[in-house]
Amino acid sequence: MEKQQEKTIYLKAYPIRSYDDVKRIKDDVSSGNIVIIRFTPLVKKSLDELSRSVDELYKFVMALGGDIARLGEDRIVITPPGIKIYRESGLKY
Amino acid sequence: MEKQQEKTIYLKAYPIRSYDDVKRIKDDVSSGNIVIIRFTPLVKKSLDELSRSVDELYKFVMALGGDIARLGEDRIVITPPGIKIYRESGLKY
Numbered sequence: 527m528e529k530q531q532e533k534t535i536y537l538k539a540y541p542i543r544s545y546d547d548v549k550r551i552k553d554d555v556s557s558g559n560i561v562i563i564r565f566t567p568l569v570k571k572s573l574d575e576l577s578r579s580v581d582e583l584y585k586f587v588m589a590l591g592g593d594i595a596r597l598g599e600d601r602i603v604i605t606p607p608g609i610k611i612y613r614e615s616g617l618k619y
Numbered sequence: 620m621e622k623q624q625e626k627t628i629y630l631k632a633y634p635i636r637s638y639d640d641v642k643r644i645k646d647d648v649s650s651g652n653i654v655i656i657r658f659t660p661l662v663k664k665s666l667d668e669l670s671r672s673v674d675e676l677y678k679f680v681m682a683l684g685g686d687i688a689r690l691g692e693d694r695i696v697i698t699p700p701g702i703k704i705y706r707e708s709g710l711k712y
Contacts, residue, residue, distance in 0.1 A: 534702070536703055
């Protein structure tokens with residue numbers, strides 16, 4: 527086992543369907559992966575649940591030292607520490 | 620200068636507006652960054668130019684050892700070597 531060997535990072539894209547999915551997202555980002563969630567199923571289900579989920583993910587990512595940003599109309603990108611979201615002003619993502 | 624120090628990876632999201640933007644995308648991915656391109660402006664401009672751009676990006680990424688995948692209706696994700704796109708069957712991204 528090489529200590530210096532780099533671990534593969536995964537970029538995972540999946541929908542969030544309920545507040546219960548927050549745990550999986552946290553686990554994925556804690557493991558060093560990038561997650562792109564599509565939150566439209568939760569918009570249709572409950573705006574309160576969506577708000578609670580995004581709020582918790584935001585606080586989690588800030589504490590972890592990762593990054594979080596909206597991507598278009600339907601998605602949110604969450605990155606682990608070491609991966610920053612580049613914000614280009616004046617551009618619609 | 621620490622040789623082992625890890626470089627920050629950027630996740631950049633921007634639109635592709637013409638075939639000329641392919642160079643910038645290649646440069647970003649060659650530098651180890653992740654790029655999410657929104658290709659709708661090119662759909663409206665020229666399907667031929669879109670097809671030529673995507674074809675070139677696909678070949679470039681395969682040669683580099685990165686990964687490329689469609690994300691939803693309007694976007695393509697391109698990753699450098701070391702970052703794999705996780706494909707979950709049965710899910711609409």
